[in-house]
């Protein structure tokens with residue numbers, strides 16, 4: 001009897017063991033989720049101290065992870081910023097210098113290396129690198145800038161799929177669909193690229209008018225006269241002169257209310273959208289504004305459309321985080337939220353980006369990695385978008401190649417390192433739309449040195465401790481000679497280290 005029972009027990013253990021062996025264990029390697037938006041200003045995010053609008057979705061990452069208070073981009077413009085993200089290199093080294101470039105995706109990009117160690121990789125949404133994605137097991141991307149309403153998504157088989165709805169929702173949906181169908185035995189690296197909050201800020205229908213009862217205070221330097229800052233005086237990105245009533249603010253002039261985006265809407269969408277903007281237009285006509293009153297009306301409308309567009313972005317980020325909870329993915333996933341650069345919300349009288357001044361040099365960056373990053377952490381160390389590639393590589397157990405110019409943020413997250421870098425290097429190459437003169441420079445924790453070229457040979461120096469708004473150019477100012485000399489030397493050193501030949505030549509010609 002005893003022997004018989006023993007045999008049954010042995011057989012059961014054997015059978016159970018076989019069943020276990022047949023079911024492969026799920027991956028224990030950490031997953032990586034990167035959400036990258038477009039032109040999203042940190043000044044509008046609660047976790048960065050903003051009270052302009054509620055941002056519970058993004059703020060959740062700050063509560064459960066870390067907010068990077070000093071996260072910077074290498075080149076403040078759409079396509080080049082994504083190239084920096086993928087390569088971990090500055091624009092001069094990865095070759096994608098301005099929005100007219102084409103990205104060479106055959107170079108060493110971190111997603112390809114992750115594939116090599118068993119990661120499933122995907123990019124969904126805005127790509128904007130002009131070449132076909134590589135190093136990805138799956139991609140579904142918006143062509144070029146994409147559209148807010150009923151956008152096309154390019155598919156891997158070369159076809160294009162038009163999807164009905166609002167782009168931010170559709171991008172999140174596509175991301176969740178891919179997560180549903182992925183191979184759960186492998187870790188994943190998913191990059192979700194949002195079109196929002198890019199110009200021309202077309203909100204989701206449900207968010208129209210969400211801020212109409214709010215009057216936003218003008219930034220203290222809204223009426224900047226650009227004294228002693230030549231490049232700033234030459235730009236064409238002001239709310240007063242550049243922002244267009246029809247194209248941007250959807251009233252008067254170009255009655256198409258957002259141009260090609262508007263023509264994609266279906267009849268019902270147009271009905272709701274038109275009803276809203278017709279009311280705005282009627283009110284605008286009745287006011288008969290001019291001068292400062294007109295400029296300030298434009299500012300209020302810009303803020304309202306921008307923040308309404310951002311409302312959907314935040315809701316969708318919150319939604320994706322909820323999805324991660326439901327699927328049990330939260331604990332084993334590093335989540336990074338960032339924008340491709342910052343944006344002006346009326347500071348210096350501007351919208352847009354490009355300049356090395358704080359509002360566009362800085363990007364929001366929030367990071368959650370349960371078990372490693374303590375909830376509610378605030379980091380003040382200077383990190384960059386080129387740090388994401390080496391961070392992802394290190395997380396996957398890989399060593400970043402020597403060509404990578406960014407620095408893994410993992411030691412910072414783990415508390416092993418206290419400091420990331422002593423200076424941020426920046427180079428904006430494009431000289432076209434918005435007439436921003438090309439420039440390069442460095443930012444330390446206190447100072448910023450900028451060298452403009454091509455459109456003008458000018459230097460600027462700022463003491464950020466005394467002048468956070470960057471209104472007083474201190475180049476050659478008394479009392480700053482020593483710090484200026486140190487910064488110029490450091491700038492030269494970084495142009496050489498990062499193989500930025502163009503910048504190095506300019507300094508060489510000046511005998512630096």
Ligand code: CA
Pocket residue numbers: 038039077078340341
């Ligand atoms: Ca952008």
